[in-house]
Amino acid sequence: TQFENWFHNGGHRNQQCVACHLPNDNPVKHATWKGLTGMQDVFAFYSGRVPETIKISPTGAAIVLDNCKRCHAEMVSRINEERQCWDCHRRLSHRTTGAM
Numbered sequence: 001t002q003f004e005n006w007f008h009n010g011g012h013r014n015q016q017c018v019a020c021h022l023p024n025d026n027p028v029k030h031a032t033w034k035g036l037t038g039m040q041d042v043f044a045f046y047s048g049r050v051p052e053t054i055k056i057s058p059t060g061a062a063i064v065l066d067n068c069k070r071c072h073a074e075m076v077s078r079i080n081e082e083r084q085c086w087d088c089h090r091r092l093s094h095r096t097t098g099a100m
Contacts, residue, residue, distance in 0.1 A: 020067050021060065033063075 012020065022037070023029045044050045056064065061084070068085040069076050 011041065013072075020064050023063050024067055 017029075018024075018034065022033050065084055069081070072085075
């Protein structure tokens with residue numbers, strides 16, 4: 001359901017998943033994480049172990065936050081950076097995308 005929410009209503013639906021969910025500051029780091037997380041996804045899918053509600057890991061959340069700050073650097077420079085972006089932008093969560 002998270003993918004469907006993002007696909008139909010996501011504010012970033014024109015971006016590929018890797019733009020937010022993989023480190024994009026270094027090509028080697030990006031490729032390494034792509035391989036590791038890709039294999040985890042393949043295992044979960046083919047073993048039938050995809051949870052109904054997918055939760056991001058602390059490492060994954062840090063990567064997403066770094067990518068938010070990278071893409072929106074000008075805006076972020078004008079606000080308090082101690083909070084996570086989704087503390088205010090709750091509707092960007094795949095689970096609640098499009099919700100009021």
